[in-house]
Amino acid sequence: MSEDSWAVAVDVQEATNPSTQVSLKVTNVSKSHIKHGLTNLLIVQKTENGDSKREAEKVDLAEQSLLNKLIRRSLVRNRNQVEVLQRDPTSPLYSVKTFEELRLKPELLKGVYNLGFNRPSRIQENALPMMLAQPPQNLIAQSQSGTGKTAAFSLAMLSHVNPDNKWTQCLCIAPTYELALQIGQVIEQMGALCPDVKLAYGIRGNRLERGVKLQEQIVIGTPGTVLDWCTKYKLIDPKKITMFVLDEADVMIATQGHRDQSIRIHRQLTKDCQMLLFSATFEDSVWRFAEQVVPDPNIIRLKREEETLDTIKQFYVLCREKEDKFTALCNLYGSLTIAQAMIFCHTRKMAAWLTANLTKEGHQVALLSGEMTVEQRAAVIDRFRNGKEKVLVTTNVCSRGIDVEQVSLVVNFDLPVDMDGNADNETYLHRIGRTGRFGRRGFAVNMVDSKHSMDVINQIEMHFNRRITKLDTSNLEEMENLIS
Structure with a gap:
């Protein structure tokens, strides 16, 4: 980020309520797999390579992230301010107050309202114009559970794909099986009125025939499985991926192997692929990781609020x-x-x-x-x-x-x-x-x-x-x- 980059602060006061009641329309993984996955695997908590002992030591961040997703019944009220650092400081700073301003396809606009959003949250106000911009812009965003970021990048992926192209165009990776399912649920409901857009889950246990290219335009998965699909099994052509979303980056780099697997996936993508990275925290390790995978980014981060003990x-x-x-x-x-x-x-x-x-x-x-x-x-x-x-x-x-x-x-x-x-x-x-x-x-x-x-x-x-x-x-x- 150049010294010329500038920032604007906006106060965050969330109000609307994204529904958590999600019906699944599942592609390439059985409905029973999804239905029982969240209960059975929450107890087992094994890594993709089956190493349950190591996962027990590292699982805290992933468990906390999943817990936050499960308990958020409404957007959180966040008193932090949002700081927006633009890649091009001469470009006007766009934000939106309504979803109509984004000029979405009618079926996607209905999908957003079906999720219970009445107006964009503050993270969505600033992030969505960047994610939907042409030409594509890269983004690093700090956003906690409950601020609407999953819905934001889900909407970006659904807007981005060309339904006529029967190959994978959008790839999203998350650190655990359960978190990948949570993201998939949002995409399934938001895209319920887009029957030509298909979703596949790149998660353990979802075995597909080698060498047969996926026709699903969106793939949500965990790093190990997605890496295998791109390299070992050749199910995805990485050169055809035009949007790459990396969610829960802070959890990702704290999980054994996930950081390196994510970087290996990223290296196979083209330089023109749009990169979106999200993290609840922005510690030094997250910044170093983000710099490796997101070139010339716009940045949205929370200004640290001074904790007050006055009350x-x-x-x-x-x-x-x-x-x-x-x-x-x-x-x-x-x-x-x-x-x-x-x-x-x-x-x-x-x-x-x-x-x-x-x-x-x-x-x-x-x-x-x-x-x-x-x-x-x-x-x-x-x-x-x-x-x-x-x-x-x-x-x-x-x-x-x-x-x-x-x-x-x-x-x-x-x-x-x-x-x-x-x-x-x-x-x-x-x-x-x-x-x-x-x-x-x-x-x-x-x-x-x-x-x-x-x-x-x-x-x-x-x-x-x-x-x-x-x-x-x-x-x-x-x-x-x-x-x-």
């Missing part, structure tokens, strides 16, 4: 053991008017113990922990968001991506620490940031059960330059004065 009151409570922590928690819950609460534990064992004891006390409690399948976790989060349970007990592994506006209390039953036992400030900020959302007032209470725990509290105070107030939960009058 969150922070406290600590001195305890001796877990039973003391539990008593303090019950006292706290009895004296606060709490809409909903999230409680963080360090281990699954502690989370299970706490859940059982809170349930005995008559509280409506949901438990979220790592041994649950992604579908089970999504169901728990839905119940909590809908108010079926008032308390959510969770471990770190499941905490990210949960935005519930009515959470007014966060409790660190166990303080967040890194591998060396020092304060994990990033995790602390993420945890307590579950409350005080959207300008509402929230409370964060930390349970301190040792000198080491007190040292961690002191580290957190120094890092954020914020005092954390001592709270005596057995003194009702003091509590009322402090938290009022």
